[in-house]
Each structure stands twice: as C-alpha cells, then as structure tokens.
Amino acid sequence: MSQPNYAFNAEIRTDMGKGASRRLRREGKVPAVLYGAGKEAVALTLEHDKVNNAADHEGFYSHILTLTIDGKKVEAIVKDMQRHPFKLKILHLDFQRVDAKQELHTNVPLHFLNEEDAQKAGGVIVHHLNEVEITVLPKDLPEYIEIDLAGMNVGDNIHLTDLKLPKGVTLVELTKGDDHDQVVVTVSAKKTEAEETADDAAPSEESDADESADKE
Template structure:
C-alpha cells in the first residue's frame, strides 16, 4: 500500500491543450502542484502508476510524496479530472503541505454496525459520504468511522455526534451550530411510517 503514496513526477514546460493531448497519447497525465505560497508547477506523471494509486480509497485522504525531478514534495490530491467514459485520468491537482500548517480536506466516512440498526427494523440512510476536516498533516486520518449501533428508529446522528480522531476538527462545525449537518438516519420502513401516521390521524379525529 505504501507505494501508492509515492509518485514520480517530471516538471513540464510544454503547456496548453495540444501538449496535454500529446502527453495523454504517450500514457502520461498532466498535473499541477500549487500551495504554500509557492509558484504553481506543471508536472507530468505516468498514467499507469496514477491509475493504480487512485483505485485505493486512502489515496484521496493521505499525505502523498511527489518526487519532482528527484526532489520529494509532500502534498494532497485536491482534484482529479476523469474522462467521461474511458478509464483515463485527464488531469491532477496537487496541493503542497507543510508539517506545521493545518490542512483542510475531505475524508471518507465508514459506517459500522449497521446490522444492529437493521435488526431494530430500521432502514439506514446515509446523508454524507465524506466529512470536511482540519488538522495537522501528521493527524490526517484515512477515514472517519461512524458507529451507528446505538441509533434508534427515527433518530439522526449529526456531525456533533461524531467522535473525531485526536487533533482533528470539523470545518462545518467551525462555522457554527447551523452547520451541524445530518450524517446518518435510522428510518422506519415506509409501511410502518405510513401506519403510524394513519394511527395519529385516526386518534386526532
């Protein structure tokens, strides 16, 4: 797994759409490296190495090392453009990071113990697939684990209910209580929910 976090890159000076097209025909991926107050650098990477790496979920939320003409640079993947129907990576955006500066990125959510909620007769509904976080690079988690075992029918877990790893904060919650987004809900099966509403209406009548 470690190899997917290290990629070799070459600085490119031949820019423009035509140049990028030629690179792709040569099984290379055009990319750009920016951030940390330094000038953006245009790069070229081997498509087969990138394609293999991006198949791993951890690739998108892990500190990567780009060997730029032999010099290692730590960074995060910030954007990836894919071909609309071919299995081709069209372009990559990398953002430099500094070990002493907090990074802002999105990490995937892994929901666990959903079977315990299903046994209660509920249907689990995910509202998010990733969470925006801030932390120092050394504290960057590959994913956020959300345990739903204690979720009751009709209950919703919000961002404020999620236990984040040490040194990690939620970018959304930092904006205030109104950004306490719903993460997952245990919904009653549709038939049961309709029955309950019908009972309430009958009672009211």
C-alpha cells in the same frame, strides 16, 4: 486488497497548452499541477497507469502522497482530479504541497460501523453525508472517520456534533455556527407493504398533467 504505495515519480512539464496535454495522454502520461505552501505552482507529468491504479483506493484521496521531482521528495495531497466522461482515464490532477506547520483543508470519508444492528431492528440506514470537510495538521491527518451505529433504533440520527473526531481534527462546517450541525446518518422506518402498494398505485403529478394536456 493491499494498499498501494502512494509515491510517484513526476517530471517538470514545460510544454503547455491543450495540444501538449493531448500528446502527453497519448504517451501514457497525465498532466498535473503542484501548488501551495507559499511557493510557485509547477506543471508536472506523471505515469497515468500508476496514478490511475492508486486512484481506485480510497486512501489515495486522504493520504499524504510523496512526489519525487528532479530527485527531491515533496509531500502533497490530491485537491482535484478530472476524469474522462466515459473512459477509465484521468485527464488532469491538482496537488497541494504539504507544510508540516500549516493546517490542511481537505475532505475525508466516513466509515459506518455496525449498520446491520440498525437494520435488524427494522430500520433503513439513510446516509446524508459520506465525507466531511476538515482542517488538521499533516501529522494528524486521518484516512477516514468512523461512526458506530450500534444501538441505534428507528428514528435515531447522528449529527456532526456527535462524531468522535481523531486528535487535532476540526470539522469546517461546525465553525460556521450552531445551525450548521448537519445530520450525518438516520435510521428510518421501513415502509410497510401497504405503503409501498399505495405509492405504486398513486398517479404522479406529471401523469395527471399529461392526461389534462391530452384532454385539451
């Protein structure tokens, strides 16, 4: 699947309120707000379908986007997105301006390589984290961080301190102290057939409680 162009035309919005937002959505637009970099927040509208199509790509959430507002290009990142609870629609977007001299505080996804190696060794891959929070200058912002699982065996795990970080990237969690060195991925042993049978046969606590209640 080809990567979309993360550039969008945006219009300044002056008509505010829930009613105005509903009208915009009926017209195929999505309301948004742009803030940060020491400047005032600006209410915007964008073409819903173009944004929605781009949002299907992982890079939409970790790339620096370009918003063209009144003919001027502004670089920004997505900070928050509200979706409809059951329709494939975006309800609202929050963008944060990018200042080349200021570090960004954002999340990037983790990409796990060579998972099949650990699985061939009889293990089950358990992902404890699928993204990490980082600080980084805009020029060094990675689309994702790779983790190579080649050579891992049952019982092995990878912590945050084991990650090979791109240049200029700092993991926010590790700035909080040594006890924040979280496990990212583990190779667990597969359950034997006997263990799976025992799990299936064991009555749950909830079932025992229900039986006791019935007897009372």
